[in-house]
Amino acid sequence: MVGDGSGLSGVPELVFPEFGFVPGKVGFAARKDMSFAWSIRGKTLNLTLSDYLADAPSDVIADFTRGALMRIKGMKPVFGKAYLDYVTSDGFILVKRPVYMRRSRNILPDGHGDVRSLYDSVQRLMDRGLVFDSDIGNTVFVWTKKPTYTRLGYCSTLMRMVAVSRALDSERYPEEVLDYVVYHEIIHLRLGYRPFDNNPHDAAFRRYERMYPDFPAVSAMADKIPLDNPQRKRGRR
Numbered sequence: 679m680v681g682d683g684s685g686l687s688g689v690p691e692l693v694f695p696e697f698g699f700v701p702g703k704v705g706f707a708a709r710k711d712m713s714f715a716w717s718i719r720g721k722t723l724n725l726t727l728s729d730y731l732a733d734a735p736s737d738v739i740a741d742f743t744r745g746a747l748m749r750i751k752g753m754k755p756v757f758g759k760a761y762l763d764y765v766t767s768d769g770f771i772l773v774k775r776p777v778y779m780r781r782s783r784n785i786l787p788d789g790h791g792d793v794r795s796l797y798d799s800v801q802r803l804m805d806r807g808l809v810f811d812s813d814i815g816n817t818v819f820v821w822t823k824k825p826t827y828t829r830l831g832y833c834s835t836l837m838r839m840v841a842v843s844r845a846l847d848s849e850r851y852p853e854e855v856l857d858y859v860v861y862h863e864i865i866h867l868r869l870g871y872r873p874f875d876n877n878p879h880d881a882a883f884r885r886y887e888r889m890y891p892d893f894p895a896v897s898a899m900a901d902k903i904p905l906d907n908p909q910r911k912r913g914r915r
C-alpha cells in the first residue's frame with residue numbers, strides 16, 4: 679500500500695530553504711485525511727506527510743510540501759498543478775479511496791440502506807435535472823454505520839466519497855429531505871477539491887444550493903433533524 683517513498687528524496691532539501699527552514703525528520707505516516715503534521719525547533723522543521731503521497735513522484739510531493747509550508751508560515755497555501763493533477767486523477771482516487779474508506783470507521787460499504795438507497799436518490803436528482811453525470815463521475819455514495827445527527831452528510835471532494843447519515847435511512851423523514859442532503863454533498867463534488875478550504879459554503883455554493891426546489895422549506899426540515907438525536911433527548915431534563 680505504501681510506496682518506497684523514493685519520491686521524497688531531495689524534496690526537503692529543495693523546498694524547505696525556500697521558506698527559511700532546515701529539514702529535520704521528514705517522512706510519511708498513515709493519516710485518514712490528506713494532511714500533514716509538523717514540529718519545529720529553531721529553524722529545523724520536522725514534517726510528516728500523509729502516506730497517500732508515499733508513492734507519488736517528486737514534483738507532486740514538492741508541490742504538496744510547498745503548500746504545507748505556506749500553511750505553517752501562516753500564508754494562504756497554493757497547491758501546484760503537479761499535485762492537483764495527480765490527486766484528482768481517476769487512478770489516484772481508485773487506488774487510495776479504498777484505503778481512505780478503511781480508515782473511515784463509521785461508514786458502510788455502499789449506499790444500499792434498509793429502507794432507502796442513495797443510488798435511487800442520486801437518480802431522482804438526475805431525473806429532476808439538478809445533478810449531472812459530470813458531477814458524480816468516479817464517486818461512491820455510502821451510508822454511515824451509525825446515525826449521526828449533527829452532520830447529516832459528509833463529502834470528501836478529494837476521495838470522491840459522499841457519506842450520508844443512517845438517520846435518513848428511515849421512513850421517519852421524507853425522501854425529499856434525503857435528496858436535499860445528497861444534493862448538498864454533490865454540490866461540493868461539483869465545486870471540486872479545494873485543499874484546506876475554510877469556506878466550503880461560499881457564494882457559488884449557496885447559489886447552487888438555493889436551486890433546490892422549495893429550498894427554504896426542505897432545508898428547514900433538514901435543519902430540525904439534529905433535534906431528534908436520541909442522545910440529546912436523554913440529556914434533556
Ligand SMILES: [Zn+2]
Binds near residue numbers: 862863866879
Ligand atoms: Zn456542506
